[in-house]
Amino acid sequence: MNSSSKAKHQTSASDIWLSAWYGKSRWTLLLLPLNWLFILLSMIRRYCLLRWQQKTLATPLIVVGNISVGGTGKTPLLIALVKGLQAQGYNPGVVSRGYGGRAENYPYLLGADSTAAQAGDEPMSIYQQTGCAVCVGADRLAAARLLEDLGCDLLLSDDGLQHYRLGRDIEIAVVDGQRGIGNGWRLPVGPLREPVSRLASVDWVIVNSPDDNFTLPRFENMYFIPMQICAQSLVRVATGEVQALAYLDGQAVNLVAGIGNPQRFVNTLAECNIHGVLHAFPDHHAYTANDFIFNNNLPVVMTEKDAVKCQGFAQPDWYYLAINATLPDTFWPAFIQRIERIIEQKKSRFGL
Structure with missing residues (x-):
């Protein structure tokens, strides 16, 4: 099977899952035992990471992620945040898993000669569009520390909402305004990595291209920021x-x-x-x-x-x-004000 045929085969397989999760199919309910196992393991993992392994850095860290599988618009948002912070005089750096890339060593710092094959497609897009320091690796904590050593005064973690080992000061969750949260079930019955209630604990919920009637089931009155x-x-x-x-x-x-x-x-x-x-x-x-x-x-x-x-x-x-x-003009003053407050708190806590 050539690469094109294999790609089409993989796409068809993913389409089956996506159409079930975001459509009206109910056959995934047969996977409820696996759903319960997934929830149990996720709870244990989160508890252990938060209790014993999470590390907080002296540099403020902003996580941009989602609670569902698949694209929601995280990368365009992260690029917009980086550019907005650069315009305010900050020197932000981005931490990413670098999915799809294979570098010679990790953490891998992107440079002028980097390729998507080394760094992954999303980190390359972020680096090319913003020019900020981007570091990839499965160990996000090590990548964040490298960016700290380079002098970055703010850190952003791409798709890091569930990577609890890396402590965070601001959490931003992105929701697809067209697909929402699908059928509302956790994996593998539905597309959710975490329950919908997780959105109530983040600092901002940003909805990508919502229509005028967009709501989240069971959270109809939740405040969210529209992104276009x-x-x-x-x-x-x-x-x-x-x-x-x-x-x-x-x-x-x-x-x-x-x-x-x-x-x-x-x-x-x-x-x-x-x-x-x-x-x-x-x-x-x-x-x-x-x-x-x-x-x-x-x-x-x-x-x-x-x-x-x-x-x-x-x-x-x-x-x-x-x-x-x-993003709405009203978002930016609140966002910058929150960052300034966190910086002062960090200075006091770490004696900077």
Whole structure:
């Protein structure tokens, strides 16, 4: 089975689970015994980590994560937070697991010569878009300490809500405004890593592109921050040349997405009058040129997360969609004020 066929097979398998978790299927209820086991093991793990292994650093740490499996918009949000903090004069660093990457050693600090094969696609996107220090590794505590040593005055942990060994000062949970929390069950019956009640304990719940009637079951009155994903431009993958969105207005294209929720990518492009056939791949898929053998010669439009893995063999008519996550103006003063308060508390606690 070639890489393209294997990718399609994996995508079909994941689609079965996603359609069950976020649709009306009920066959996953047969997995209730495994659900109970998952909940028990998760409780034991969390208790042990919080009781005996969690380490708090002198540098304030912000966790950006979610309680569900799959893409919710964490990376665009994290990039927006980093840029916002840089604009305020901070020197933030990002800690990431680096899923999909294989570096020579860990913790691995990204540099100008780093590739997605080494660092993973999401860390590469964060590094390229922000220029901030990004360090990856399974041991997030070691990665955070390395960034501390480099002089970062704020740390952000990408997808670290359940990594309780790493102490945190602010928790931000991201929820998909289109899919919500699915059927509301924990794994494997549903998509949740933690119960919905976990959202009540975080500092901010940010909902990605909610509609006017968005609510969370059993938490209809929960306060949340709406985030909108806005398309900015098209960027030629091979050269970095920027084109206006109107460049492909009304044209048929091949849409390529290896993300947690490919339909969101399709919808965003449709709002820009760019339509085509979706070629969905598994999240964090390692692309090869064979994956782009289609039965047509149409241009290709992909996500930036996918583009960082395709630059070495990209064709002239391949583009990625540059996006921007926007938050309400009222969020930023509260966010910065909270950080300033935490910094003062840290100075007092650690004698800085």
